Amino acid sequence: MTAGSVVTGDGPRATEARLLTAAVLVTSAAGILLGWSRSSELPPAAVVTGMALAAIAIVAHLTVRATAPDADPVLLPIAFLLNGLGLVFVQRVDIATGSELAAAQAVWTAVSVGAFCALLLFIREVWVLGRLQYTFGLLTILLLLSPLIPGLGAGVINGARLWVDLFGMRFQPGELAKLTMVVFLAAYLERNRALLSVATQRIGPVLLPAPRHLAPLLVATGTALVIMVGLRDLGSALLFFGAFLTMLYVATGRPAYPALGLLAFGLGAVVAYQLFSHVQVRVSIWLDPWTDVSGSAYQLAQSLFALGTGGLTGTGLGFGRPQDVPFSATDAIFVVIGEELGLLGATAVLLLYLAMVMRGLKIAQTARDEFATLLATGLTVLLAFQTFVIVGGLTRLVPLTGITLPFVSYGGSSLLSNYLLVALLLRISDESRAAALGRTTTPLQPRGQGPRGQGHG
Amino acid sequence: MSRQIGRVAAVVLVLFGALFVNLNVITLLQADELANHPANRRVIIREYAIERGPIIVGEQAIARSVRTEEGQYRYLRTYPEPELYAHLTGYYSIVLQRSGLERALNEELTGRTTEVVAQNLGELLGGTQRPGNAVELTIEPRVQQAARDALSGREGAVVVLEPTTGAVLASYANPTFDPNPLSSHDTAVINEAWSSLRDAADRPLVDRATGELYPPGSAFKVLVAAAALEAGTEPSRTFPNEVTFNVPQTTRDISNAGEVRCGEGDETTLQTAFRRSCNTVFARLGVELGDEALAAQAEAFGFDRSPPLELPVAASSIPLDQDVPATAQSAIGQRDVRATVLQMAMIAATVSNGGQLLRPHLVQTVRAPDGAILRGPDIGQWEDPPGDGRPISPRTAQQLRRLMIDAVSGPSATGSRAAISGIEVGGKTGTAQTAPGQPPVAWFIGFAGDGVAVAVAVPDADGGGGAIAAPIARQVMLAATGE
Numbered sequence: 001m002t003a004g005s006v007v008t009g010d011g012p013r014a015t016e017a018r019l020l021t022a023a024v025l026v027t028s029a030a031g032i033l034l035g036w037s038r039s040s041e042l043p044p045a046a047v048v049t050g051m052a053l054a055a056i057a058i059v060a061h062l063t064v065r066a067t068a069p070d071a072d073p074v075l076l077p078i079a080f081l082l083n084g085l086g087l088v089f090v091q092r093v094d095i096a097t098g099s100e101l102a103a104a105q106a107v108w109t110a111v112s113v114g115a116f117c118a119l120l121l122f123i124r125e126v127w128v129l130g131r132l133q134y135t136f137g138l139l140t141i142l143l144l145l146s147p148l149i150p151g152l153g154a155g156v157i158n159g160a161r162l163w164v165d166l167f168g169m170r171f172q173p174g175e176l177a178k179l180t181m182v183v184f185l186a187a188y189l190e191r192n193r194a195l196l197s198v199a200t201q202r203i204g205p206v207l208l209p210a211p212r213h214l215a216p217l218l219v220a221t222g223t224a225l226v227i228m229v230g231l232r233d234l235g236s237a238l239l240f241f242g243a244f245l246t247m248l249y250v251a252t253g254r255p256a257y258p259a260l261g262l263l264a265f266g267l268g269a270v271v272a273y274q275l276f277s278h279v280q281v282r283v284s285i286w287l288d289p290w291t292d293v294s295g296s297a298y299q300l301a302q303s304l305f306a307l308g309t310g311g312l313t314g315t316g317l318g319f320g321r322p323q324d325v326p327f328s329a330t331d332a333i334f335v336v337i338g339e340e341l342g343l344l345g346a347t348a349v350l351l352l353y354l355a356m357v358m359r360g361l362k363i364a365q366t367a368r369d370e371f372a373t374l375l376a377t378g379l380t381v382l383l384a385f386q387t388f389v390i391v392g393g394l395t396r397l398v399p400l401t402g403i404t405l406p407f408v409s410y411g412g413s414s415l416l417s418n419y420l421l422v423a424l425l426l427r428i429s430d431e432s433r434a435a436a437l438g439r440t441t442t443p444l445q446p447r448g449q450g451p452r453g454q455g456h457g
Numbered sequence: 458m459s460r461q462i463g464r465v466a467a468v469v470l471v472l473f474g475a476l477f478v479n480l481n482v483i484t485l486l487q488a489d490e491l492a493n494h495p496a497n498r499r500v501i502i503r504e505y506a507i508e509r510g511p512i513i514v515g516e517q518a519i520a521r522s523v524r525t526e527e528g529q530y531r532y533l534r535t536y537p538e539p540e541l542y543a544h545l546t547g548y549y550s551i552v553l554q555r556s557g558l559e560r561a562l563n564e565e566l567t568g569r570t571t572e573v574v575a576q577n578l579g580e581l582l583g584g585t586q587r588p589g590n591a592v593e594l595t596i597e598p599r600v601q602q603a604a605r606d607a608l609s610g611r612e613g614a615v616v617v618l619e620p621t622t623g624a625v626l627a628s629y630a631n632p633t634f635d636p637n638p639l640s641s642h643d644t645a646v647i648n649e650a651w652s653s654l655r656d657a658a659d660r661p662l663v664d665r666a667t668g669e670l671y672p673p674g675s676a677f678k679v680l681v682a683a684a685a686l687e688a689g690t691e692p693s694r695t696f697p698n699e700v701t702f703n704v705p706q707t708t709r710d711i712s713n714a715g716e717v718r719c720g721e722g723d724e725t726t727l728q729t730a731f732r733r734s735c736n737t738v739f740a741r742l743g744v745e746l747g748d749e750a751l752a753a754q755a756e757a758f759g760f761d762r763s764p765p766l767e768l769p770v771a772a773s774s775i776p777l778d779q780d781v782p783a784t785a786q787s788a789i790g791q792r793d794v795r796a797t798v799l800q801m802a803m804i805a806a807t808v809s810n811g812g813q814l815l816r817p818h819l820v821q822t823v824r825a826p827d828g829a830i831l832r833g834p835d836i837g838q839w840e841d842p843p844g845d846g847r848p849i850s851p852r853t854a855q856q857l858r859r860l861m862i863d864a865v866s867g868p869s870a871t872g873s874r875a876a877i878s879g880i881e882v883g884g885k886t887g888t889a890q891t892a893p894g895q896p897p898v899a900w901f902i903g904f905a906g907d908g909v910a911v912a913v914a915v916p917d918a919d920g921g922g923g924a925i926a927a928p929i930a931r932q933v934m935l936a937a938t939g940e
Contacts, residue, residue: 346480
């Protein structure tokens with residue numbers, strides 16, 4: 001296959017190659033525009049960055065071509081475009097605040113794409129993961145608790161104990177724990193799907209399955225949630241819980257689960273509000289950001305000011321004031337995009353996420369087996385909820401909790417986890433399409449006691 | 458499971474839909490509200506990045522933006538003749554926002570008016586900032602300076618109008634202030650200047666030309682005479698000549714100043730009473746006309762409304778439903794009648810202009826940076842008050858004009874010190890009591906030729922309108938008529 005036919009040919013990989021080319025071009029153009037906002041000369045760094053991005057894209061693309069040739073062609077280019085925009089905007093924040101985060105984020109991009117390739121290379125069949133469900137359950141707890149381990153944990157940063165220092169790099173294991181938790185849940189639900197779907201116990205008007213079927217699930221999820229709340233990572237806890245309820249609903253087809261879950265969430269929220277002063281502060285900021293504009297509501301007020309300043313078309317790349325918004329490179333990076341690219345740019349970014357999520361759910365529907373379906377669902381809603389919680393928080397739709405904007409925010413752990421998430425979705429989509437085309441050589445592996453085989457979708 | 462996933466997709470769509478709607482609300486509907494929030498510094502920083510247009514009188518910029526190389530604000534607003542024009546320009550401050558014309562004409566000065574929006578997209582993509590528009594005022598620097606010189610440091614205000622257009626030729630008030638420190642980029646400098654100005658006993662931030670209300674005293678007799686002439690009274694009509702008018706329903710009678718009669722003989726005329734400013738005749742006339750007629754005439758001249766000047770102007774006021782003693786007091790400009798200096802100048806201008814009340818205005822032109830005229834002066838009748846911009850008929854205006862000329866150049870005229878040889882000057886003095894034992898407000902309102910109308914008010918005056926205000930008016934009218 002020649003280089004030309006890589007781009008011009010038919011099929012998912014050629015589509016992917018074209019989209020990746022577009023993503024690299026858009027990112028490079030944005031980088032050059034940012035450079036031009038400072039001086040009229042072409043910034044040499046932008047050219048180097050563009051070429052490096054192209055190289056990384058080629059590596060990622062060739063890996064997918066070799067290891068998952070039938071995989072979805074859209075997810076990787078979107079992820080790459082968001083990643084590239086993130087690099088440009090992290091650089092934008094660097095210029096404004098004097099920080100030096102862009103270089104680290106570029107290194108993390110290379111590392112994350114490396115991990116993406118490694119996952120596709122080493123995990124050729126997704127059911128392998130399902131076999132290790134309790135390993136993943138345990139891993140989740142360990143990852144979540146690792147910041148508390150003396151000598152490893154990086155201490156309290158921004159009011160929460162979420163980081164570890166590993167080989168000189170700061171890492172947030174909770175980001176990876178989201179993935180391992182979803183793997184555990186998908187495997188557990190796949191095995192106990194039938195039992196959980198049959199109601200044998202009646203509590204008032206609600207029919208529930210026997211407690212012994214539900215217990216391990218509740219224990220594992222409950223433990224993870226308690227740890228997250230204990231570590232003051234409310235944002236992660238929230239989307240974790242959302243993913244859990246969604247997977248439970250998809251697995252059982254019983255709306256009572258999400259209904260009860262939301263009820264429990266409501267009660268939990270009331271209790272948390274009573275118990276934790278920081279929850280009360282968050283809620284009062286959300287209800288009324290204007291009474292303490294220079295204090296507790298500073299970040300939200302500045303976010304709204306930035307978005308309002310951006311208006312429809314934005315101030316133009318390089319002409320906003322990211323230095324006024326706290327955490328502008330991490331949690332609040334969406335606001336910087338909104339200010340400089342306006343409603344149009346912000347909407348485009350949101351549409352990219354929406355496209356990813358819809359592709360992810362499509363992959364879930366067409367997955368080869370139920371474990372893959374549940375895994376794809378969980379991974380996708382993780383992405384969807386994370387985007388919703390942070391963008392909604394910054395725009396005062398929901399109370400603001402500090403989590404990253406997937407692929408865009410500065411932060412290696414988040415970037416790495418999200419690339420792994422995309423790699424898993426690609427693996428699932430490759431399996432199902434290969435099976436549909438009759439190309440698969442690996443038969444479905446018999447395992448577990450639950451019903452298996454072709455998913456209903 | 459496919460059906461469940463479809464429902465999950467629907468929920469995701471709803472959630473993202475909420476994000477889209479919310480984002481639209483913030484960036485489009487709430488943008489202005491957010492931009493104007495006091496805690497929002499980014500708008501002002503962006504605004505300071507634009508070369509704000511100058512405010513110009515004659516050929517000279519009285520407010521202009523100077524590029525600075527330090528700090529986060531790119532342009533510094535400076536006022537080369539700060540105290541002469543402070544009440545007009547106002548200040549332009551990162552802490553106090555804006556005042557005066559800096560506030561009223563902000564859109565023009567920043568160049569963010571509708572007519573230039575279309576050009577901004579290209580400039581935005583090009584990354585350049587277009588300078589704001591220049592605003593040229595109707596103010597004549599010579600007249601403005603004359604007003605300041607004539608007041609010679611006294612508290613008070615002078616307003617000069619061009620009766621045929623409504624253009625403000627001068628508007629000066631003492632005490633004044635320096636807007637430069639308030640427009641500094643250093644918050645400490647601003648706060649120090651602000652607190653000393655705010656706490657100063659002589660209230661230098663108050664523009665006594667447009668923002669302060671004074672009892673008009675006998676200057677109000679122009680308005681009472683107007684009401685009488687409109688009702689058919691002739692200037693030659695006779696009244697009893699007396700030292701004191703017995704006001705019905707009260708023991709508080711009204712006497713002439715100096716406890717004298719109104720000229721010779723047993724009877725006097727409206728013309729004599731106007732020239733000598735006899736309280737007895739005007740109190741009698743006021744009672745005869747009644748409170749409603751007086752209020753109606755005042756409102757026709759613009760009382761109880763803010764005149765449509767580019768700057769905010771206090772509304773002059775006359776109470777409704779006054780009893781007879783109060784009406785008698787009102788007829789000599791006392792009691793609860795209050796007027797701005799601008800309003801009194803507008804009355805004089807209307808008389809000079811044949812009875813047409815014109816909109817007072819300060820802006821001559823708004824010019825784009827390339828010199829193109831975006832907007833001219835707003836000339837026209839002020840039609841909001843009852844009377845549709847014609848508070849008096851041309852005939853009444855003509856009669857009043859003669860009465861006012863007589864009150865400057867007739868025998869024993871109270872306004873004689875405003876007379877200028879070779880120019881037809883008319884006017885009316887006033888010496889308004891504020892409180893027992895307190896110094897009065899000295900007034901002169903009048904006109905010179907056909908092109909100048911003036912009002913002068915000096916509160917806490919050490920003399921009456923004829924002695925204090927008339928010479929000031931004379932000096933200003935001399936400058937305005939080019940003598």
